[in-house]
Amino acid sequence: MVDANDSATPPGVLPPRVRIAPSPTGDPHVGTAYIGLFNFVFARRWEGAFVLRIEDTDQTRSSRSSEESILGALRWLGIEWDEGPDVGGPHGPYRQSERLPMYREAVDRLLDDGKAYRCFCSKERLDEVRKIQMAERKPSGYDRHCRDLSVEESTARAAAGEGHTVRMMVPLAGTTQWIDELRGTQSFENRLIDDQVILKSDGFPTYHLANVVDDHHMRITHVIRGEEWISSTPKHVLLYEAFGWDLPRFYHLGLLRNSDKNKSKLSKRKNPVSIFHYRDLGYMPATFLNFLGNLGYSFGDDRERFSLREMIDTFDARRLSVGGPVFDPVKLEAFNGDDIRAMDAGALQEMLMKHCLSPERLGPIVAQAQERITRLDDFLPYVSFFYGGAVDYTQVEAKLRLKKRNKKEVIKIVEAFVQEIESDPEARGFEKAALESYARAFCERHGWKTKEIFTLLRLGCTGRTAAPPLFDTLAICGKDRVRMRLRGLVAFLKTMDDWGGESPAQGA
Numbered sequence: 356m357v358d359a360n361d362s363a364t365p366p367g368v369l370p371p372r373v374r375i376a377p378s379p380t381g382d383p384h385v386g387t388a389y390i391g392l393f394n395f396v397f398a399r400r401w402e403g404a405f406v407l408r409i410e411d412t413d414q415t416r417s418s419r420s421s422e423e424s425i426l427g428a429l430r431w432l433g434i435e436w437d438e439g440p441d442v443g444g445p446h447g448p449y450r451q452s453e454r455l456p457m458y459r460e461a462v463d464r465l466l467d468d469g470k471a472y473r474c475f476c477s478k479e480r481l482d483e484v485r486k487i488q489m490a491e492r493k494p495s496g497y498d499r500h501c502r503d504l505s506v507e508e509s510t511a512r513a514a515a516g517e518g519h520t521v522r523m524m525v526p527l528a529g530t531t532q533w534i535d536e537l538r539g540t541q542s543f544e545n546r547l548i549d550d551q552v553i554l555k556s557d558g559f560p561t562y563h564l565a566n567v568v569d570d571h572h573m574r575i576t577h578v579i580r581g582e583e584w585i586s587s588t589p590k591h592v593l594l595y596e597a598f599g600w601d602l603p604r605f606y607h608l609g610l611l612r613n614s615d616k617n618k619s620k621l622s623k624r625k626n627p628v629s630i631f632h633y634r635d636l637g638y639m640p641a642t643f644l645n646f647l648g649n650l651g652y653s654f655g656d657d658r659e660r661f662s663l664r665e666m667i668d669t670f671d672a673r674r675l676s677v678g679g680p681v682f683d684p685v686k687l688e689a690f691n692g693d694d695i696r697a698m699d700a701g702a703l704q705e706m707l708m709k710h711c712l713s714p715e716r717l718g719p720i721v722a723q724a725q726e727r728i729t730r731l732d733d734f735l736p737y738v739s740f741f742y743g744g745a746v747d748y749t750q751v752e753a754k755l756r757l758k759k760r761n762k763k764e765v766i767k768i769v770e771a772f773v774q775e776i777e778s779d780p781e782a783r784g785f786e787k788a789a790l791e792s793y794a795r796a797f798c799e800r801h802g803w804k805t806k807e808i809f810t811l812l813r814l815g816c817t818g819r820t821a822a823p824p825l826f827d828t829l830a831i832c833g834k835d836r837v838r839m840r841l842r843g844l845v846a847f848l849k850t851m852d853d854w855g856g857e858s859p860a861q862g863a
């Protein structure tokens with residue numbers, strides 16, 4: 356039972372209803388797990404409900420496969436939701452793309468009440484306004500051109516089928532305030548808040564509107580999310596006020612950071628950020644959760660190692676931290692190693708069988724090895740590069756010195772390969788055929804011979820000169836491992852002396 360006299364009891368309506376609202380636009384991000392963990396623990400501690408909502412209003416970037424990955428990744432970690440797109444619940448649907456009538460109704464209400472207005476400005480006009488603002492070094496934002504259109508004109512133009520968005524009518528003076536439970540009173544001057552688009556011309560809501568409408572209809576009591584949403588919160592508060600709805604309690608946790616000198620925002624350029632990367636390399640879910648738990652929470656008495664159960668049983672939201680927590684892979688590694696050593700040997704063996712030697716994992720690897728081994732015992736040494744993290748490049752250093760390219764060019768092209776793969780919707784899935792056509796198109800686009808790029812990829816991914824067919828190898832190794840190794844290759848290349856290869860373009 357929730358004990359209201361417990362000093363750790365959070366303020367606000369109890370039992371709580373909390374949520375995470377990931378956007379299904381890519382790989383399941385560790386930030387989603389981090390925020391998910393705290394919402395989950397909060398709900399369990401106070402016997403509330405944890406809702407998983409899919410924010411798929413960006414139709415061009417959202418995909419069902421990304422949604423499935425996010426659900427799969429959270430499930431792997433043991434973060435379980437009570438309501439969501441797969442399990443349903445009393446406040447569904449739980450995908451925003453299926454809730455459009457609710458947003459439409461909300462927008463109509465704001466339009467009727469004069470709290471929002473239609474904007475007929477073209478993209479060209481908005482671009483022009485932005486350009487001028489930039490040239491004059493003025494803060495960017497909509498210049499409120501359509502704000503004063505008469506209701507008659509606005510209605511008539513919409514009725515005649517003229518394309519438009521709907522914007523919120525932000526008060527021109529005064530301040531918008533709310534209390535962040537972790538950070539105290541937050542105050543924003545209204546004149547600096549943009550008349551944000553809330554309904555796009557395609558009839559889809561923007562994040563701000565959908566978020567507020569859903570949090571209200573889903574009866575969310577405590578919004579626990581990352582600090583990157585603080586600057587959006589005044590817009591949300593204004594929307595709650597415009598609708599006449601009660602505010603939830605807000606908790607903005609510190610943003611995860613890279614363990615570099617500048618403590619920059621956690622990014623996939625510096626750190627693997629996909630949850631699957633950690634799963635595939637064999638970090639254990641309970642260990643990973645404990646690691647994430649430490650990032651935003653102090654358990655008390657400097658204790659770093661605690662289980663999810665212990666965290667739930669003793670959770671006190673006042674011990675959530677707002678400082679920029681550093682995602683330190685070295686620490687994660689140490690935690691995982693300690694946990695492996697603490698296991699009973701039989702349990703470890705079972706886990707190894709499941710992780711490394713499961714039929715699903717072995718199947719494609721065996722198919723590759725079959726063509727290339729002559730003795731059964733050669734199997735494990737032969738397939739070792741399909742497992743594990745970094746590979747050693749010292750044996751293949753000479754081969755990395757492409758004759759016609761210098762060191763800088765090689766580094767640049769490897770970096771581009773990894774980066775551009777993300778913008779190719781098919782190659783992103785890392786299937787063999789899609790990867791091959793992406794790689795060939797990449798060579799052509801950059802004016803490199805396929806042989807040059809394929810050599811770099813083979814060496815980068817396996818650390819060997821001879822390996823199974825390249826695209827089978829890349830697909831089996833998986834995106835995260837390949838990305839990590841290519842990053843390792845770049846680091847290795849940087850330590851090499853320049854070999855002064857002559858670029859064909861320069862030499863011609």
Ligand code: GLU
Pocket residue numbers: 375376377378410566579580581584
């Ligand atoms: N879709 C946002 C995200 O991806 C949700 C932010 C929020 O929790 O309000 O994190």
